[in-house]
Amino acid sequence: MDLNGKKILLGITGGIAAYKSCELLRLLQKKGAQVRVAMTEEATRFVAPLTFASLSKCPVYLKDGAVEARPFQHIDFPRWADLYLVVPCTANAIGKFAYGLADDPVSLCFMSCTCPRLLAPAMNVAMYNSPAVQRNLETLRSFENTYVLESPAGELACGEVGSGRLLEPADIVSFIEGGSLPLASASAPATPSPRGAAPKTPAAPLASEALPEQDPSLPGHGRRVLITAGRTEEAIDPVRYISNRSSGKTAVALASVFLANGYSVEVVAGPMEAEFPGGATVHRVRSACDMHQAVMERLSQVQALVHCAAVADYRPKVAAAEKIKDSRSQLVLELVPNPNILRDSVAAKMPGQVVVGFALETDHFEKHALEKLEKSGADALLLNAPVAKDSGFGFDCVNYTLVTPNSQVPELRMGSKVELSEAIVDFVNRKLEESRG
Ligand SMILES: Cc1cc2nc3c(=O)[nH]c(=O)nc-3n(C[C@H](O)[C@H](O)[C@H](O)COP(=O)(O)O)c2cc1C
Known part of the structure; x- marks a missing residue:
């Protein structure tokens, strides 16, 4: 999938890996994509919205942002996008998405977007393996147009080792370019997949190759x-x-x-x-x-x-x-x-x-x-x-x-x-x- 000219909405939630979204944003831009950013309040504790506003050259959609000036950002941003990426995606956000809660910019965009949605979970291994997170991920995989990336094993920010790492930004970009996301051509509305044919987790960075599993x-x-x-x-x-x-x-x-x-x-x-x-x-x-x-x-x-x-x-x-x-x-x-x-x-x-x-x-x-x-x-x-x-x-x-x-x-x-x-x-x-x- 050629990213050149694509409009990408990047949702950022409150995980330690939020700093990696800066690199992801730059990589997407280098490929010719336009990027806008939505952040949860918690995410702003990890990286300042000013960083993303400067990199994306666009105001960031924030809970307490200029609501009066831009009252419909929760609809306008997702409608604008060809692809909605949530990177990193916290356990909390996964739960909200699965249960239809929409009380912050990232979950609001998730609910109101009709383009493909790609989530990159990142968290501590115990959180990642918890029954609630695994169940919620399973639920999300069954949603139409929703893809959950693998969270590979390795050393985590908390010092523990196990699954739950954020997939590297370069691998996320390779995944998108691999072509298994049904991205609409630039600025055309995305075609929703037919009912019952919900895309399943591609669970690997290289989408063009079927996962062995x-x-x-x-x-x-x-x-x-x-x-x-x-x-x-x-x-x-x-x-x-x-x-x-x-x-x-x-x-x-x-x-x-x-x-x-x-x-x-x-x-x-x-x-x-x-x-x-x-x-x-x-x-x-x-x-x-x-x-x-x-x-x-x-x-x-x-x-x-x-x-x-x-x-x-x-x-x-x-x-x-x-x-x-x-x-x-x-x-x-x-x-x-x-x-x-x-x-x-x-x-x-x-x-x-x-x-x-x-x-x-x-x-x-x-x-x-x-x-x-x-x-x-x-x-x-x-x-x-x-x-x-x-x-x-x-x-x-x-x-x-x-x-x-x-x-x-x-x-x-x-x-x-x-x-x-x-x-x-x-x-x-x-x-x-x-x-x-
Ligand atoms: C230092 C620190 C690091 C955290 N890292 C993660 C993380 O990597 N993944 C995660 O799911 N939650 C993490 N959390 C917990 C989330 O910040 C917390 O669940 C928060 O409510 C998530 O809010 P959100 O909806 O904005 O993502 C971390 C919390 C702290 C204080």
């Missing part, structure tokens, strides 16, 4: 997988913990391969360095007990579960409430076993679900993997043996093989974590097809 020919279409990732931290006291060296790289490769196969991907992740691709929904936890609870809560919603996290087998029996003082005398930590997430999820497994575990062994690989497979009852175990130099923790390659019940253990092979992930995803695809019958 939406491609019905892919094996994971309509299927959901849960992956555990990273390591766990078992508190000794408020500042110390027991953990391990898992970097989370394998889980990130797995999430990417599952996404590319069309699955919806949810992750329960302990601490880790590697970052997940946009498109995966990430729930953060710290200890093995937290991870156990998060997995068991989500188990019934998925078709496949892959236990990739390096979960501590033991935790201190008591985590001291205060920092343990250095007395220079011997200190004995009493450890108790953590819940066995793999075993408990297999016990709770529903017919047709596939569960894959991981076994990291440093000796007697086959024997230990077969024992673990049998004890756990999992459908398969990915045996990995980080024994070679420059492989395993923190590296991109590892020695691995997939062990399945009643068959010989294939030889360990050195491969990338992506190849390892492909072996798992192929296995899950096959098992799910078999169980479909």
Whole structure:
């Protein structure tokens, strides 16, 4: 879609990412679009309206703006526009749009515009994943002419990591240019889509390519997988913990391969360095007990579960409430076993679900993997043996093989974590097809 000559109304709501709308505005102008701005009162606390008025060379539509001089801005602005962008779109605004509330310039424009509406949510991961926001987004996706952009995972302004980031301004522009929005030609009124043919979420920056998750020919279409990732931290006291060296790289490769196969991907992740691709929904936890609870809560919603996290087998029996003082005398930590997430999820497994575990062994690989497979009852175990130099923790390659019940253990092979992930995803695809019958 050529933006040259397009009239774009930019609604800005009160999120920390509001400063990115300045860049977006400039990018749209560079493409030849004319931009006008509407702001909520809260948004004006983040960036001054004067900035947008100066950049757009047009008065900003504000709640307490020159209402007497321009009494019908809430109708004139949306009527003028070929496209209404709300960037960033807060949880609050999403709720208002979904429920038909219109008490500020941005929600008024949303209600009164007939052109396509494109929303870019941005918020903290817990807010983004909250049932209310997810329900409201679902409602908005069912509205005619309304598109909701993906909010990729990554580091958020609040310091947490997870879904809820604002899509980068350049990606928003690419999305619009990608052409899946039914933009009217400059200044002609937009044609509303026919009833019942409401556009669904394009949920990806590149609109010209079908999202893998939406491609019905892919094996994971309509299927959901849960992956555990990273390591766990078992508190000794408020500042110390027991953990391990898992970097989370394998889980990130797995999430990417599952996404590319069309699955919806949810992750329960302990601490880790590697970052997940946009498109995966990430729930953060710290200890093995937290991870156990998060997995068991989500188990019934998925078709496949892959236990990739390096979960501590033991935790201190008591985590001291205060920092343990250095007395220079011997200190004995009493450890108790953590819940066995793999075993408990297999016990709770529903017919047709596939569960894959991981076994990291440093000796007697086959024997230990077969024992673990049998004890756990999992459908398969990915045996990995980080024994070679420059492989395993923190590296991109590892020695691995997939062990399945009643068959010989294939030889360990050195491969990338992506190849390892492909072996798992192929296995899950096959098992799910078999169980479909
Ligand atoms: C520093 C700060 C940052 C905020 N960032 C966000 C955010 O990124 N996303 C969001 O949905 N709400 C965020 N909020 C909360 C909104 O500002 C609040 O819900 C507000 O009522 C939204 O008003 P609006 O309708 O103008 O968007 C933030 C609040 C503060 C104080």
